[in-house]
Amino acid sequence: MEEIKQQVISLPRLGEPAPPFEAVTTHGILKLEDFKGSWLILFSHPADFTPVCTTEFIGFAEIYTELQKRGVDLLALSVDSVSSHIAWVRNIEEKTGVKIPFPIIADLSKEVSFDYGMIHPEQSKTETVRCVFIIDPNQIIRTILYYPLTTGRNMQEILRIVDALQTTDENRVATPANWQPGDMVVVPPPNTQEMAEERLKQGYECVDWYLCKKKL
């Protein structure tokens, strides 16, 4: 009986270093380390010249300036060739007037796709699903989003996550559900009874000792 071997590839996890890569892109050969010191959003799309991906590329181009203001670089990926990527971004510009300012990895070997767990065989054996990896300036994975082939991503949510992560890093706080910049933030829960009692005297807006919010 023929033995079928299945390679099990561990997916990257939050808090782990992002898997290093050296990849051919529309902006030349880029390594992960080239982005060190900046935030990086690495995202995959299933294929060039497809409708949902085209709307997403336009969406990413539209938030590009906002991302730049936040010190975030964008890097796209699919398993298409550089020639295909170049033809597609030129077509997007020609048909919609939107210039795609960020590089796109041509992952023909699927090396980067496998390292980042971007291929989900039950969705497609040959294409990457819609992944988003938000990587911090120390090249640690801080957020992972996976969307199916049929669902385009929400750019405002991606911006919101970047704002939340940067707010957390700068202020040592957490952000509550549906938080938007300017809203109150959550004060980390106390670790001791003494800290819990002190918490209630500090002028925070508290539901109880474990849920306190403050203005920044």
Add this chain to the structure above:
Amino acid sequence: MACISPDGKPTESGAKMLRALKSGLGSAEEIAGEAALPLFRVRSGLRELTQAGLAGQKNDKYEITEKGKELAK
């Protein structure tokens, strides 16, 4: 190649980086500021210019070579 065309001449971004190197700037950060290019592009481009013999690296600083000066004109 992002900085050097198939005909061996620097691209627009390659030429900007060579001019910045020729002016004495040596770090990727300085060159990115002078050339108005993203830092990741400059880091990648400096690797390419070094491999092509147009720039050299000493510690963390880059400098232009004679061959690079010829192309920066």
